[in-house]
Amino acid sequence: MSLLKIEGLEARHGLLTAVQGISLEIEQGETLALVGANGAGKTTLLRTLAGVHPVAAGRIVFDGVDVSALPAHRRAAAGLALVPEGRKLFPAMTVQENLLVALSAKREGRWNLGSVLDAFPQLKPKLKAAAGTLSGGQQQAVAIGRALMTNPRVLLLDEVSLGLSPLAVQGVYDSLRTLMGKGTAHGTTIVLVEQDLARTFQVADRIVCMLEGRVVASGRADEMTRDQVMAYYFGHRTPAAGGTSQPASTASST
Amino acid sequence: MIWLNQLVQGLMLGGYYALLACGLSFMFGVMGIINLAHGSLAVLAAYMLFVLAERFEVHPLLGLVAVIPVMALIGWVLHRLVLERSARAGALIPLLSTFGLASVLDNSMFQAFGADTRSLAPYIDSLSYDGWTLPGGIIVGQLAVLTLVVAIALLGGLHLMLNHTALGRRIRAAAHDPDTAQLVGVDARSVYAASTAIAMTTVAIAGAFLAMRATFDPYTGPYQLIFAFEAVIIGGRSLWGTLMGGIVLGVAQSIGAQVHPQGFLIAGHVVFLAVLLARVYAADTLRRWVRSVRSRFSSQFGNRATTP
Numbered sequence: 001m002s003l004l005k006i007e008g009l010e011a012r013h014g015l016l017t018a019v020q021g022i023s024l025e026i027e028q029g030e031t032l033a034l035v036g037a038n039g040a041g042k043t044t045l046l047r048t049l050a051g052v053h054p055v056a057a058g059r060i061v062f063d064g065v066d067v068s069a070l071p072a073h074r075r076a077a078a079g080l081a082l083v084p085e086g087r088k089l090f091p092a093m094t095v096q097e098n099l100l101v102a103l104s105a106k107r108e109g110r111w112n113l114g115s116v117l118d119a120f121p122q123l124k125p126k127l128k129a130a131a132g133t134l135s136g137g138q139q140q141a142v143a144i145g146r147a148l149m150t151n152p153r154v155l156l157l158d159e160v161s162l163g164l165s166p167l168a169v170q171g172v173y174d175s176l177r178t179l180m181g182k183g184t185a186h187g188t189t190i191v192l193v194e195q196d197l198a199r200t201f202q203v204a205d206r207i208v209c210m211l212e213g214r215v216v217a218s219g220r221a222d223e224m225t226r227d228q229v230m231a232y233y234f235g236h237r238t239p240a241a242g243g244t245s246q247p248a249s250t251a252s253s254t
Numbered sequence: 255m256i257w258l259n260q261l262v263q264g265l266m267l268g269g270y271y272a273l274l275a276c277g278l279s280f281m282f283g284v285m286g287i288i289n290l291a292h293g294s295l296a297v298l299a300a301y302m303l304f305v306l307a308e309r310f311e312v313h314p315l316l317g318l319v320a321v322i323p324v325m326a327l328i329g330w331v332l333h334r335l336v337l338e339r340s341a342r343a344g345a346l347i348p349l350l351s352t353f354g355l356a357s358v359l360d361n362s363m364f365q366a367f368g369a370d371t372r373s374l375a376p377y378i379d380s381l382s383y384d385g386w387t388l389p390g391g392i393i394v395g396q397l398a399v400l401t402l403v404v405a406i407a408l409l410g411g412l413h414l415m416l417n418h419t420a421l422g423r424r425i426r427a428a429a430h431d432p433d434t435a436q437l438v439g440v441d442a443r444s445v446y447a448a449s450t451a452i453a454m455t456t457v458a459i460a461g462a463f464l465a466m467r468a469t470f471d472p473y474t475g476p477y478q479l480i481f482a483f484e485a486v487i488i489g490g491r492s493l494w495g496t497l498m499g500g501i502v503l504g505v506a507q508s509i510g511a512q513v514h515p516q517g518f519l520i521a522g523h524v525v526f527l528a529v530l531l532a533r534v535y536a537a538d539t540l541r542r543w544v545r546s547v548r549s550r551f552s553s554q555f556g557n558r559a560t561t562p
Contacts, residue, residue: 072436088434101423105439
């Protein structure tokens, strides 16, 4: 059974339907990357999964339970955590407070203040510093650490490399690969939105390409080429026009 | 010596204003809501204590043990039934709804208790008039000192709670960004309701001191709201700023009263307006200055001014 199942999901911004009938299934331990141009609906999809954007239609089933109507804090308590675009730290609070506030999710697991600091040692000397005073890379580490503190079963990562130096991005992805216990039976499931296709191919098991709120292509990362994804990315190729991807197998839009 | 006396009395009065403004500042800081029923709720607490004192001979300070939980419950209900719903409709609606609530409360209290002025002073024995004589012959009232001490303790307690407890972290997170706070498991709705309950706890204490140090009637609330509002504006949104705001207001009124018999209220209002204007114009001038320095800097150094 899939850990996270999305059925005919729709989400709107006023009159605009940003997510149009998306259906996806995500397995335990899988790393799924959502790619697509700006305005494709990736961020809205993640925010809707996390519960900070309302579901207009469809269902989100998490571990066999329909969580579509649950507020965001209940989904965090169930094990869905979002690292939002732009990090969204609490800038006046210290790094330690930013991390500890995530204990509100009240989930037991391997992540606590000590293990997060072991994973992000650069934060140790900054524990008492206001989060708003940190560098971009350090802030991203806090944002990921804060999400990990909720001991999530599914980690939703929205453009974690945005605005970071290449070195900081490398650091974040190195940490992610190590932290998530990739390949192990109990590894955290990741859904990530990333603009950097090269990096996406490195970390993802499966790639889902979105265009104008719909899934236009989906396939295993090792079976797709960058050119194919780029063609879907910019709408030069559509599912109807054919292609080597599998838009209807594990991902579809209605 | 007269001026020093006025300064000391103003400081004591400032303690009361800080106590009164504490809940208003807390709600504004956490939820961005200006509760126009704040003064009326303080008077409601005062009436509760009055009933306990008059009918059951309960000392007002002891009566707080019963009134504080009731006011906290009222705060919780107030948030769930009024503030939460009205805040969804924009920033103006909570102002209107709390204004309406104040009217309902004032007139309900008038209906229940009539227009007679009351006071809790007769129920606190000599505390209402006893004082200590300081060097130089300055006399400070024991009740005034107690008020200041309670104000500092309350603000200090709130400060500690906000900075050193899990609830405090949740409150600060929800105050900054409720959506993101929810993402990490904070139930912003409950946090706001708890914050309103905490604010009403401080309102109950403020109501007790209002009624012990002076008289009150069903329409005293709006006047108390003005003083609380002025203290918050003068001091800014922080809790310690509220204490300073209360003291500045108290000292201004006290010195104003010394300058002219009618100067008590006017001096307080003048200081409030001066601080408000200074905040608006000084902030604007500072912004313009920063902009001009930045543009001068970038025109001199061109692209080199931008850091990678």
